[in-house]
Amino acid sequence: MSQSLSKTPSGAESPGASSSSGAAAPPPKPSNSFLTKALARPEIGAFLAAVVIYIFFFIVAPPFRDAASFSTVLYASSQVGIVAVAVGALMIGGEFDLSAGVASITYGLTAALMCYQLSVNMWLGVIVSLVLALFIGFINGYLVQRTGIPSFLITLGTFFILQGCNLGVTKLLTGSVATKNVSDIEGFDSAKSIFASSFDIGSVSVKITVVWWLLFVAIASWILTRTRIGNWIFAVGGNAASARAVGVPVNKVKIGLFMGVGFMAWFYGMHLLFAFNTIQAGQGVGQEFIYIIAAVVGGTLLTGGFGSAIGTAIGAFIFGMVTQGIVYAGWDPNWFKAFLGVMLLLAVAVNLYVKKLSSTRKA
Amino acid sequence: MTDTLNEHADPTLEKGEPLIQMDNVGKAYGAIRALSGINLSVGAGEVTCVLGDNGAGKSTLIKIMSGLHGHTEGTLKVDGEEVHFGSPREALDHGIATVYQDLAVVGLMEVWRNFFLGSELTSGKYPLAPMKIKEMREIADTELKKMGITVKDINQPIGTLSGGQRQCVAIARAVYFGARVLILDEPTAALGVKQSGVVLKYTAAARDAGLGVVFITHNPHHAYLVGNHFIILKLGRRVLDKKRSEVTLEELTAEMAGGRELAELSHELQSTQR
8 A cells, every 4th residue: 555654764774773682683774873873772871971970080089990999889889779770670660669778678677686586597587578578569569559649659658667667666676776786696697698798809809799780780681671571661661551451461560560679679688787787777768769860860761661770770880989989089978969969960851852852753 | 554454364254243242331430320321233344433522432432342441231242252351451362452542552662662562472481581572573564564654763662653653553563463353542533634544544454354443533524434334422322323324424424513402402492483
């Protein structure tokens, strides 16, 4: 049938436009140059910012140049990045989780208090707190889907509930706001080797969380871009009604994403417990925003449907570089929050521009 | 474009064979009755047009057929078997695909991802099995070309296509995935004349390939171009139900414009004058 609305394709065949599948899959009509393709990536803004910030601190802060410092930067990045990668995926799916910061503390406390009070093997506490983490994630997601109340409000509620319980329960059981040292409980050492050990590469000591972080980012990236579930995550965030209409199980996807955040928050909670042997019940407040900022700086759209795991990782890396860089440069660390705010505003502006570009007609 | 239809339409379909039968179907949202007493039959190779003004119950009717909302009264039969859909997936499994006017696609996702959304090709049954991305890209591109939609790049976000193209992608997708009944929700409402023409041609082609089409619109001119059977809804009730041979475009237009009420009103006004 002759088409009135089809336009003659522009004949420009550029060989540089390689498809993201990496294989020799020639896209049917490679019409975009490598540059335009790169500019369409969610993480491009964050990547350029990371390069600039790295060069900046490389120049102004001599200690920043050491390999050991870089390892410290990576450790700081991983502490944000582990939970942020799940929060970023949740945001791509169109939801927020404000309870992710204090939830880590809840899970750390659960394991610590249970093992200390009941004198059981550390691993039992680890498993019980994992079950709790998945359960709280499920409840968050279930309430959001069941009530239709924005996740911002639901998880704000969970945030305060968990924060109150953290302090209340800890005070009730121990009489103070911190758990007792759990380092002589059976199973502590093996759990520590998983969650909070470090190893040497040459003369540089690297924390194991860095490895876990990179692994989680790789897994999340693969899920988001290569699997059907990833396709569904983008769809439920981009247009939940459309997704539901073509048979995507929207509720299950969203609840799964909340449980993913629960899992990562649990992992970070375990890291805190096994790195410091004790948990301060009042910690974690404010972390939830750091995660969201990492995701947004990394190119995740606040309204959902767009973003990447690698972008969120770069966002976390920028966070790590700046927190450590300011220290290495010998400046007052209090400036850090101001910097973070500026980064967020810039990122939001860049994201808005990207969304405009990608929704403008060019066919 | 008819290639797509001939290849993917169910070959067992026989013209006129009823695919969907609604008997006295109604839907109440709590105390509010949105729809009642609907008798409707969708036959293979036929276009059943459902016309009505805003709030006439068209959307509710679509939602019942597409599985978004279950009906609360009457019986709904698909292929002679009584069903009660709990989700769009169930309707899709019965071969009923709906193309919505405004929510047919996810704007920020690539064209090929939209084409396969909800029915992705994976290389295994397990939950995180990788998708066959290369194959999906190629299929989507070929199918769209058959329809005459030339997209610059199958990897571009579908939001960058025109409204008519998006609608056609959604229809092509439904047909490719073996739809036997195609529900088109106001497919021409937001389109210009040329683009409407493209969508109408494709609707007619789907009919000729043996699919049952439910064409929802408030435009009697578009309906009359492709329809075999016309139903007009008003305030949740059926006010007209005629075959193409029994009705003219003028009648349809007049009825849509509120013809009966106007006639009654003019009658009343005349009798009071005497």
